[in-house]
Amino acid sequence: MKFGRIxxxxxxxxxxxxxxxxxxxxxxxxxRIVPGRIKVRRGHTPSNFKxxxxxxxxxxxxxxxxxxxxxxxxxxxxxxxxxxxLVDNELAIxxxxxx
Numbered sequence: 716m717k718f719g720r721i722x723x724x725x726x727x728x729x730x731x732x733x734x735x736x737x738x739x740x741x742x743x744x745x746x747r748i749v750p751g752r753i754k755v756r757r758g759h760t761p762s763n764f765k766x767x768x769x770x771x772x773x774x775x776x777x778x779x780x781x782x783x784x785x786x787x788x789x790x791x792x793x794x795x796x797x798x799x800x801l802v803d804n805e806l807a808i809x810x811x812x813x814x
């Protein structure tokens with residue numbers, strides 16, 4: 716299945732679209748974004764975007780909003796530079812830096 720730079724087949728959590736659009740337009744290391752599974756959870760936490768770990772194609776991230784968590788896969792030409800760009804531009808939290 717062909718799609719644009721952000722896959723639109725799956726639903727997205729509220730507020731995620733504007734973040735993904737900013738990443739795809741401004742980050743030179745991210746070529747595509749594939750939103751994944753949405754899970755319901757308890758709690759009222761502020762929205763945040765966390766980098767979980769590198770994959771063969773790029774980065775697996777989690778977008779957390781009130782009551783939901785969505786997986787987001789970033790397809791990257793350079794995983795290290797993409798991770799650095801996201802953190803430097805304050806769009807993502809790097810979970811590996813926290814530990």
